[in-house]
Amino acid sequence: MRNSLIICRKELAGFFNSPAAYIVLLVFALLTSWFFSNTFFLANQSDLRALFDIVPMVYLFFVPAITMSLIARENQSGTIEFITTLPISDHEIVLGKFLAGLSLIAFALSLTAVHAFTLIMVGDKVDTGALLSGYLGLMLVGAVYTAIGLFGSAVTDNQIAAFIVSIMIILTMFLLDKMLVLVPASIASVLQYLSVDYHLSNISKGVVDSRNLIYFGSVIAFFLLVSIRILEIRKWK
Amino acid sequence: MIRIEHLTKDYGSVRALNDINFEVKDGEILGFLGPNGAGKSTTLKILTTYLAPTRGNVWIDDQNVLEHGDRIREQIGYLPEMNPLYGEMIAYDYLQFVGQVRKITGNAFKARLAKVIDLCGLGGVIHKSISELSKGYRQRVGLAQAIFHDPKILILDEPSSGLDPNQIVEIRELIKSLGKKKTVIMSSHILQEIQATASRMIIINKGQIVANGTTEELMSSFRGKTVVVLELLHATEQGILEMKNIHQEIRIAKVEASPDGGFNVHVEYPNHMDLRQALFEYAIGNQWTVLEMSRHKVSLEDVFRNLTVEGEVTV
Numbered sequence: 001m002r003n004s005l006i007i008c009r010k011e012l013a014g015f016f017n018s019p020a021a022y023i024v025l026l027v028f029a030l031l032t033s034w035f036f037s038n039t040f041f042l043a044n045q046s047d048l049r050a051l052f053d054i055v056p057m058v059y060l061f062f063v064p065a066i067t068m069s070l071i072a073r074e075n076q077s078g079t080i081e082f083i084t085t086l087p088i089s090d091h092e093i094v095l096g097k098f099l100a101g102l103s104l105i106a107f108a109l110s111l112t113a114v115h116a117f118t119l120i121m122v123g124d125k126v127d128t129g130a131l132l133s134g135y136l137g138l139m140l141v142g143a144v145y146t147a148i149g150l151f152g153s154a155v156t157d158n159q160i161a162a163f164i165v166s167i168m169i170i171l172t173m174f175l176l177d178k179m180l181v182l183v184p185a186s187i188a189s190v191l192q193y194l195s196v197d198y199h200l201s202n203i204s205k206g207v208v209d210s211r212n213l214i215y216f217g218s219v220i221a222f223f224l225l226v227s228i229r230i231l232e233i234r235k236w237k
Numbered sequence: 238m239i240r241i242e243h244l245t246k247d248y249g250s251v252r253a254l255n256d257i258n259f260e261v262k263d264g265e266i267l268g269f270l271g272p273n274g275a276g277k278s279t280t281l282k283i284l285t286t287y288l289a290p291t292r293g294n295v296w297i298d299d300q301n302v303l304e305h306g307d308r309i310r311e312q313i314g315y316l317p318e319m320n321p322l323y324g325e326m327i328a329y330d331y332l333q334f335v336g337q338v339r340k341i342t343g344n345a346f347k348a349r350l351a352k353v354i355d356l357c358g359l360g361g362v363i364h365k366s367i368s369e370l371s372k373g374y375r376q377r378v379g380l381a382q383a384i385f386h387d388p389k390i391l392i393l394d395e396p397s398s399g400l401d402p403n404q405i406v407e408i409r410e411l412i413k414s415l416g417k418k419k420t421v422i423m424s425s426h427i428l429q430e431i432q433a434t435a436s437r438m439i440i441i442n443k444g445q446i447v448a449n450g451t452t453e454e455l456m457s458s459f460r461g462k463t464v465v466v467l468e469l470l471h472a473t474e475q476g477i478l479e480m481k482n483i484h485q486e487i488r489i490a491k492v493e494a495s496p497d498g499g500f501n502v503h504v505e506y507p508n509h510m511d512l513r514q515a516l517f518e519y520a521i522g523n524q525w526t527v528l529e530m531s532r533h534k535v536s537l538e539d540v541f542r543n544l545t546v547e548g549e550v551t552v
Contacts, residue, residue, distance in 0.1 A: 078321030087310040234254035
């Protein structure tokens, strides 16, 4: 764990050292704000529903953009050989990079706190429980996408390829429950269970169910484990 | 002590290493010599646990690299081939990261950093971004990283590649001084480099060890040849070819017309003989004029070429 935190810190320092990072964060803040404030005053509802609806869409591009370099760049520059021959295990490397991605998402989400603040100032009867569970849902979805993005970054030494692989998988997970009408009822429920949005919608409504938490936990674990295996496979190539 | 037993590594269908065996004693500087693609880096990558062998074992102080990867990586300092670095990082931050991973923090870090800056000559550049550094300084940062935790074993893959001659001399001196207290394994495809730094060398070609010993041992065990180059005037080709009758082990390697109207003749014979007088008298006996005569001993360079280019083991 100690090593993972060291890796995480190094990744974050590297991220905030690059100008591209600020552009990505700025675009995230602008997009979410624009979609949110567009409808917020029209709808005249004292909740952040509009924000919680738009963030998962922005994630589709935002998360792969911040995760694509995590491992692919090490593969490309050869530093993967440096870092894997330090006394750090492969799983600590993957975990550290996952934590770094997660921290960035938390940071990006904290930029939207300005809207929550606005809501609390202008709205009345604000449901803080729904507010918190909404953010929890966004964090969980962000974590799932980060794990997928990390996997996409591990399979290649090209950041663009990593970006595309990640988007493909994330988009599939995202669209699964929007295609249910097209498939037989027998597999519809399976697809629905696999879809990210289905589990997110429960949490956004303020219902934190262990079934949803187990789903998020297992998808994250699955992609992290596969990423670790991919790092280990290099030894046997 | 490092022991390598029956090490074999396949990359797909390509066999990069074929049943390699050798030992490195504590405190030895071992030079690993071979042409590009001979398997040097592959061996070093297995030693540092970056790759796993297809077959065979590597033991470092009786710990198997496959089973005790983390423990072995703690004892090793490694400068990979091409010296990959995080270009966007400041040299100081980079070494701080290495220090943290190596569990050297606080005052211990400051002390060690000062020492490493001094050893590697990083004084002026420690607060610069690595991508701004020249190749020579980058190599020093890579070396600083490798020796930061004062490791027992130092593994350097082509440590002087891309450096200018002065830097090469500096880095050789540094390796030599480090080698007084550590086990060093360094690879190179340049013979002089290994000759200048290593106490022992292993020559590897096409995944196999073709020679193993000190410089002197390799020189003496190589049954090399002496080449005498003669420039003769008034000689006949027939007569030159008959020079081989002087001694049964003589060989006329090359005859060519010289710019001065005579012939340049390359005569080869085993090192333990000296036939210069016989050659001279033969020429005089035929009333030829000897314009020039020079003797060339086989150098270690030739041994290396012989072992690796022709692939024939004549040791």
